[in-house]
Amino acid sequence: APDTAPGTVFLQLDGVGHDLLRAALRERPATRGRARPRPPLMETLAAWEGTTHTLTRWRTDWSSQTGASQLGILHGSNEDVPAFRWYEKDTGELMISNRPTSAAELQRRAAARAGHPGLLAEDGASRGNLFTGGADQLALVLSVAGRRGRHNRSRAGYFAYFSDPANATRTAGSFVAEVCREIGQSTRAKLRRERPRVRRGGLYPFIRAFATVVERDVVVAAVIGDMLAGRGAVYADLVAYDEVAHHSGPYSRDTHQVLRRLDRSITLIAKAARHAPRDYRFVLLSDHGQTPGETFAAQYGLTLEDLVRAGCGLPVPRRAGRTRSGAEARAAARVALHRPEETHEREQAPAGAPPAGPDATATTPGPR
Structure with a gap:
């Protein structure tokens, strides 16, 4: 029956390239004083590889960034998306992939070209993405963030999560800890004269904490709620690694901690799936990789x-x-x-x- 068929949970590991993920699934060399190799950074995914899942490489097109990749995945077309931002001569507008008005227009164009609402149109949920994928259940979706009034259901994910005092307290504590962690890591990078290095002051520690703590917690809670509600398809973007890697470097020690926490989030989602009213199949994918450079x-x-x-x-x-x-x-x-x-x-x-x-x-x- 349709209501008992397995559902699908798509978990997007934003910015995690194939080679990086493959390295995160392997045992690490032993350190001084330890005879055995250290476990992989992502132990749960390492256990999945070769048993229930297969690691496969794929290549983006010319526009190797979240907007183009996710638009193609969720809406079936990323035509006329040449970069993260570009100037359109026809309209005289500057299009920026992570701007709500631009994301809404790109989604409208892609849906019109593909001839259907999107991947999640049938009993689907979109969590933490740039686009809706045609889903009716939304949380932290950029393309509808510009809507005003009660019709913007994207903000409901925040209210539903923080209405629980336990959630609010735990996330607030983790938020403060992440801000302090970023300040410490940034200071250490300066003292070591690590290159390449970008500025990480100002509001960035708070932006990083939002992406790696608040958004992660809200998205994970929403995905678990979707599975317990028995939704047919869920697509969630976990952006933590991408945010940190852009500033700390894709292979830095800072990102190792983020990968471990991502693995724990996936473990939590997988455990919650055991209590769902239907079976779920997990598809892990990435939208692009990263290369270090000045x-x-x-x-x-x-x-x-x-x-x-x-x-x-x-x-x-x-x-x-x-x-x-x-x-x-x-x-x-x-x-x-x-x-x-x-x-x-x-x-x-x-x-x-x-x-x-x-x-x-x-x-x-x-x-x-």
Whole structure:
């Protein structure tokens, strides 16, 4: 019967690449003073691999980011999603994948192209995602976050979770601990002069704590509630690793702790499934991987915006103008645009050479 057929729980490990996950499922070398190898970072998933589950590699398209991947998975089309953010000439708008208005428009377009509401349209639930997937049961879904009034059911996940004092107390304590953990890890990275490194001050410790604690707890509780209610399909995005890896690096010790906590969350969900009114099949997937690297500003001494402004002949900050990239950008852009070469600087004539004539000018070297 349809009501007793196995349901499906899709758990998206945001930003976890194939090689990273494979390493997290293997035993780690023994440390000093220990004779045996250490257990895998993700023990539950390590036990699943090769028994109930198979680890398979897949490749994203040109836009390797959550918006494009999740839109294709949940709505069957990611056409015209070239990047995380882009400018649309037709509408004159800047589209940003994690902006509620942009996410709502991308979802509308994908559903229209695919000809159906989405993967979760039949008795489904969408938890912590950018898009609804056509689900009626929503919590922390960005594409409907811009809605106002009682019709926005996405916020209901917060209220349902924090209405329980035990949940609120436990999550608040974990939130404070995560803020302190980020401050300590950031300070340690500075003292060790780890590279590459991005700024992690300001509000980031609180943003990280929200993603790795609050959102995780609310999403996990919502998924468990969906299974106990016997819903047919649930898709949940666990964003903790992606948030930390963007700032600490994909293979850092900071992310090891996040992977262990993700594994515990999956263990909790799997245990709760034993009490559900129907069987559930678990599908774990990722939307993209990550590669460590310097930011553009850290590598070249100026932002990409400054480089474009310099290439277009617009003023740039003094800091950017003093960098090699800032000095070369204008010349490179002029060559590409077939503009006349700049003539405001004169080359110094070699000793013994005749004076430069009126037509002799100095030129800025173009790209080599």
